Structures are given as structure tokens and as C-alpha cells.
Amino acid sequence: MIAASAAPAQELVRNASHFQWYIIPLLLLVIHAYGEQASARRWNVVLAGLAFWLMDWVNEIWNGMLFHFSGFAPAWSTPNGSAYVLLIGLNIEISFMFAIMGLYAARTLPADRKLKIAGINNRWLLAAVNSVLCVCVEVWLNHIGALVWEWPAWNLSAPWLIWLIGYLPFFVVAYWVHDMTSLKRQITVVAALAAGVSVALAVFGGVLGWI
Template sequence: MMSLSYGSADTQLALDGLRDWATLQWYVIPLLAIVFYIYAVEIKKAKQTKNWDAVICGLTVFGMDFLNETWNGWVCWLTQDQAFWTAPGETALRTMVGWNIEIMFMFALNGLVFYYMLSEKKETKILGIPNRWFWAIGLAAFCVLVECFLNLGGHLTWTYPFWNRTFAGVWLIFLIGYFHFYVACILILNIKTQKNRVIAIASIYGVAILMNVIASIAGWVY
């Protein structure tokens, strides 16, 4: 793949060792086993109960994160300077300029966490807000808080002046960084047929995969 010298020091640092399998650490194996085990249990439960909502939420959030990291990488290449966010800190495997294996494991489970926070009754409200939307707001806000701490530690860096810890910047991170993950879950859960749910999820992954295929053919590095 073509190499590129980026203007942002953080971006350049995040690209060092990009998709370098020599950086892998053994702790990845038990983490992978935990994710596999949890999904195996959820799939078994879904087969028994015919309720696939937990698995749907899990796959939806991970797919949305995959899509998010992909367009962030496109920004990095198209500007030939910097992405909205980069992950230059130590990692067992950096998969994209702003994505690593640890983040991937977390978001593989994040959608399941969202599902199990939901009330069994869709109409249930919390503080006057429909419970699905309450937890979508709550989890997105928590993710923003975690990202702010990661930024303070230099593990997740921001370079654009509008993407920061100011009031306006935090709202932007909330809306573009996380909230739409859970909105996608809610919208897909509202779809009546399982077939159309699968089509919706496949579309999310399809767009992300297509964007990465295009980038790979073009020789883009992110």
C-alpha cells in the first residue's frame, strides 16, 4: 500500500505499526474467547426463545462503529493531514488510524449492554423519556465521558478545533461519535420482520466494507 507523510504528528504516530501483526499480545486471546463465549450464549438463547434482539443490538453497534472508523479514516486520507480522532497509544493491534483491537472488543459487547438495559416493555419511561431513548442518551454520554478521559491520557487524540472538550465539541462527539449507534439499534428493533432486520444490518456492514475495498484498491493508508 502507498505510504503517506501526514501533517498531524498524532496521525503519523497512529499510523506507525498500523496493522502490524508483530504488535499482537497474548491477552488478545482470552478477550477474543470471552467475546465468542458471550455471543455463543446469546445465540443459543435466541434459538430457544426466538428472540434475536440482543444479537441484533450487538451486531448493529459494532457495525456502526466499523462504519464510523471507516469514514474517519477517509477523512484522514482525503485531507492528507488528520482524522477527526486518532488512537496513537499502545495497543495489541492498531486496525485503523482511530481504531484498535481493544476498542473493537469493547464495541462488540457494547450493543449487548444496551439491550440488557432496556425494559421488556417498549412503552416504559424513565424520567419521562421512553426507556430506549433514555438508555441511548445515557450510554452515548458515558462513552463521551470515557473518551474525554482517554483524551486526557493521550490515548485518543483530537486535532480539529471543533472536536474537543468544549460544550459545543462534546455535543458533536456525542451526536456523531456515539448516539447514532443506539439510534440505529432502536430503528432496527422497530423493524417488524427478521428478514428486513438482517437486510438493515447487512447494509451497515456492506457500506463500510465497500468503502474499505475502494480505499484498498486506491492504495489509501488509514
């Protein structure tokens, strides 16, 4: 049986009747943000930002698959207002937000990748702290009904799981890409991520209609 929140969320997926024009200036702001980093030739920041954004797509794909195979609900859904819902737990506003957050994650890194803060490597500490902050925001979004949880393992009783799976990998992968010393390797990793996401969307979404 489909959860009460999942049914309206499913109806919104790729429903263009809810389109709002503010998507266009938001898109331009994202392009501008990446363009600023590219013009400064901060390719590690650009690629780290893209890696962060793509990691969210990985999560959103398995979230959609969870809904398809369970027939109950995704781990999270966005059943309320949006200019365009891409997947059952991902609207266009969230996607743009993660694209910008990836740049923030990379730009706030200390130059010294080996620097320790309170005895902890700064990359791991920042990944952990930033993920906690993200969980706090998600808890608030759930509180106001903008983001809905239905599964007992993915809610306020187990925030560590949201932290561990929902956000920590985003920062870890973004920092990993950022710190690579080879631009070619950075491009290869991000391209592989993009290819995997694209194939999954094409197969599970376009061909099979599962997400």
C-alpha cells in the first residue's frame, strides 16, 4: 500500500504543469557560480562541486528505486509545492541547492589537506560537521512538512543514518576529488560519476519507468 505522502509526491514527478519561471534565474545563478570558479581556473573547485551534486543524484536514484520496489514510500519525498519535481525525492530547487553547496564545500576547505583541527584531519572533520548541519536542515524541513519521511529507519529516531548515508558521502567524495593532484584524474572520476548517473536515469527512468 502506497503511503499517504508518496501518492501526491509521485503525481508531481516531471509534471510540467507546475512550472514556474523562477527556475530560469536560479539556473543562471548556478551557471554564474560555476563560471566564476572556472574563470579563476579553480578546476578542482568546479569538479568537486559537480562531484558533490552528482552524489546527490546517486542518492535520489536509489530513493526512487526504494519506492518502486517497496510499493510503499521512498525514504524521503517532496509532496508539496515546487516549480518542477525531477524524482520523487528531488525537486529542481533542491538540485540547484546541492550544485551550489558543492562549491561551498570545496571553497571552504583549508589549503593544507593535512591540517588537523582538534587532532582530526580537517577534511574528515569538515565532512562530519557539515553533514550534521545538513541533517539539522533536513529535520527542520521535515518538521514543516516540506520533506516527508515514512520509513522507521529514516527519521528523527535514527538521524545518524541520514548523516551517514544522506550527506557524509557527498562531502567525502567532493573533498577527495578536490584534493586529487591530477586534473585528468579529477575529470575521469567526475565523468565516470556522470556517466553512471546518466545511464541509471536513462534505464530506470526513461526505459523502465521505475523512478
